[in-house]
Amino acid sequence: GAAMDLFGDLRRMNKRQLYYQVLNFAMIVSSALMIWKGLIVITGSESPIVVVLSGSMEPAFHRGDLLFLTNFHDDPIRAGEIVVFKVEGRDIPIVHRVIKVHEKGNGNIKFLTKGDNNEVDDRGLYKEGQNWLEKKDVVGRARGFLPYVGMVTIIMNDYPKFKYALLAVMGAYVLLKRES
């Protein structure tokens, strides 16, 4: 049946074919990485696509939604904008809205954020003694959004076995796929 065909395929594949398939796979991975790097360059953001991790911006965004960011240097930070920022020393990006902005004549800017679904502003989330965010804390501004799509990364994070299974299936598919 199908299992015997699979084993037949494996035995018939000689070294050259195997190397060819591996190169194919490496090419796909490299292309994906290049596209990602390209996005980083075009958007100016170190993380052009982020997944919403919490419900603090509901009902606009839910856990698992995907956000597309830009981080152009000359874009001013203005009240009402949705920004993704990282608190100094922490790795987790937070997606909230700017509710207060104070900008000096020289361009020095400090701002305060708050999640739409939160009662209070984000001062409790900032570093000890920190009352404002600055431009350097910003990962990007949310410009576009796709619902649900990011759920895959959350599942892979919460259930590592799923991640490995997925990688194994992908790897097997690419290695065994025959170019007709």
Place this chain on the structure above:
Amino acid sequence: LRKNVEDFTGPRERSDLGFVTFDITADILNGKNGLQTFIFDWNVKQLFLYLSAEYSTKNNALNQVVLWDKIMLRGDNPRLSLKDMKSKYFFFDDGNGLKGNRNITLTLSWNVVPNAGILPLVTGSGHVSVPFPDTYETTKSY
């Protein structure tokens, strides 16, 4: 109406705290291409409306403070008729720049949240200028 109160939500210095009450009468429309159409088209999930005060002070060239916000879901009436609203959030200045400030502009803006796609920020046409008095209001109890 303005008081000088210690900003207990942030830096421990005395900053100006403004109190504003307002009415909002607005018709939220989609003004694309010069045509006004119904705002909740097929790809609009909700609107995040906010009233912001913009002004400049000696300390800061530009200040923006969101005073009030509201989420308007698809299906809600895009016509607002609110009277005697108090600001939802404390209108603290970064310093003492509200005293005697004649040029505080209040504008209504909204963030369009689509079912999928671009997240535009739109500012409504029409705005109001609010002058603050030159003196502080003192009260015995706060």
